[in-house]
Amino acid sequence: MNQPLAYIHPDAKLAENVVVEPFTTISKNVSIGEGTWIGPNVSILDGARIGKNCKIFPGAVVSAIPQDLKYRGEKSIVIIGDNTTIRECVTINKGTADRMKTMIGNNCLIMAYSHIAHDCIVGNNCIFSNNTTLAGHVSVGDFAIMAGMTAVHQFCTIGSHAFVTGGSLVRKDVPPFVKAAREPLSYMGINSVGLRRRGFSSEQIREIQSIYRILYQKNYNTAQALEIIEAEMEATPERDEILTFIRESQRGIMRGYNTNNF
Secondary structure, three states: OOOOOOEEOOOOEEOOOOEEOOOOEEOOOOEEOOOOEEOOOOEEOOOEEEOOOOEEOOOOEEEEOOOOOOOOOOOOEEEEOOOOEEOOOOEEEOOOOOOOEEEEOOOOEEOOOOEEOOOOEEOOOOEEOOOOEEOOOOEEOOOOEEOOOOEEOOOOEEOOOOEEOOOOEEOOEEOOOEEEEOOOOEEEEEOHHHHHHOOOOHHHHHHHHHHHHHHHHOOOOHHHHHHHHHHHOOOOHHHHHHHHHHHHOOOOEOEOOOHHHO
């Protein structure tokens, strides 16, 4: 199924049933898993590790060197998990000395013209709508959804199950399970629709809502809110994930909704 008009380096490792369409380039030091389809005019460059049953559409560039002046040619990689779709003209840069890799998990959908910069770590089951842009060193949790034309500042973290609305500028960390919108980016409630779709119970959703009411709607500072949440809320995986995320935040979390901002 490999077209004669495609270039595949002799040292590249492709499973037997990988399909490579015309005018695609696959460089050395590349591995591609079973059932993956590589469309026409795709560039898969040195250091790409692509899983099984992926689809990569025309114009995509995977594992190009970072757009980072600190990059010194270190032998870094890009890892793309199984069942992930990369649409037209997506660019994914390899890592630098910081993490030595850029990684996208399983079952992700990265829509057209998105950019994932060096040293980003994207979890499983994420959806990035068109023109989503991640600067370097960004981390994104499982099941996060980024609507179109979202731009994320370097070193930010997006929590699992978070939803960021289209056209957002993400300058601070976005905690798990929330909806983020407005300018500056603010808490707009929890992602209840997404949580229900993923099997969260009504009790779990109410617990998450109660935690964020304390954090964002009770006029406590962050340290006070975390103490109250830990003292008064029953320990659950969701509570502990939220507490850990906020305590480990390097850039600080986004602000709460305030009508005076607009």
